[in-house]
Amino acid sequence: MSGKVVLHYFDGRGKMESIRWLLAAAGVEFEEVIITKREHYDKLLNDGALMFQQVPLVEIDGMQLVQTKAILNYIAGKYNLYGKDLKERALIDMYTEGTLDLMDLIMLYYFFSEDKQKRLSDIEQKAKERFLPVFEKGLANSDFLVGNQLSRADVHLLEATLMLQEIFPTILSTFPKIQAFQERMKALPKISKFLQPGSARKPPPDEVYVKTVKEVFSHLFK
């Protein structure tokens, strides 16, 4: 049973943004129901839509999927962005888990006002020493990270490096392979479209976004 793909989340990036990127790169159209008030969240809970009382929630193919990684795995598998066999999938998963870890750090930085400078230094250091060298090496002899074709690992890497550049504009200066990779990826039609104004892509978190999340999820921010 097909039908619309519907995302339920705040009007901002958070944990839903990687899902938006993947759907866009796969050319899948989707609608969004934006959560702005506690009542919206309570209704989802009371409807039994949130398996573990958490968003993101994505309605797709008759399922109400929660848990970011479950959602990403399903989209990647369905739209052929998960490699051609188990071993390629393992390599994609390794790259992906690392990239998602890094993006989680960036997300948390936007949320917590204590230790901002320390968090920032930590992100920059981890990016430059732990993560970016791995991808620079992974792209040494290939246009894509795995199997010579576009996979979710490439989409996550583009997303993560653009996020890094928003905070540290020159961070890719010592990573020429990643820079070239970015240019190639940005030229792909579906990705180019997603990067244009008016697309579903969300801007970096601002005070309104943080305030909304903290109000709706007040029970988590005590």
Next chain:
Amino acid sequence: MSGKVVLHYFNGRGKMESIRWLLATAGVEFEEVFLTKREQYDKLQNDEALMFQQVPLVEIDGMQLVQTKAILNYIAGKYNLYGKDLKERALIDMYSEGMIELMDLIIMSVFAPPENKQKQLTNIEQKAKERFLPVFEKGLANSDFLVGNQLSRADIHLLEATLMLQELFPTILSTFPKIQAFQERMKALPKISKFLQPGSARKPPPDEVYVKTVKEVLSHLFK
């Protein structure tokens, strides 16, 4: 190219334990190299075995796999513990992610400063009883297994997680009869029964020696 499966980790549960459970249930034999000193970790790094400078590391089928979920996904896929199609996999992933989240809370609580420990334990108990266990009680209402009427990784993670919870809160399953019955069925499966016997690769709950070792070897994380 087949060969031995080798796990590189501390001599304790941590993030490797779910991997041990899955391998054992799949009937896959493995060896373990235990990290006891910083020098061993440095050597793995220098040998470039750790993609993101982290363990667990599992050598399997000619690959050096890191990232717990990448490892679990590979084992589940290879040994037919990941459902029969994408939709079953999605349901398995939802259940699995929830359980691993809960188990991560338990793993991390061991490293909390003493003054925070009670608060973390209370948090774990509340989340288990209100957020996680009711979901699995419901998932087992009409079926022996969580997904697709056959054993999957979701069932193995659930057994592991509920046994861990019972170590901390012995009566926590008293209001979850379906999960209790599920545990008994699972524990009777031959490979799982074997893994639950003394002398298996299963590790005991973390003790002071384990915590001390991890803090020394990964000292850069505990500044």
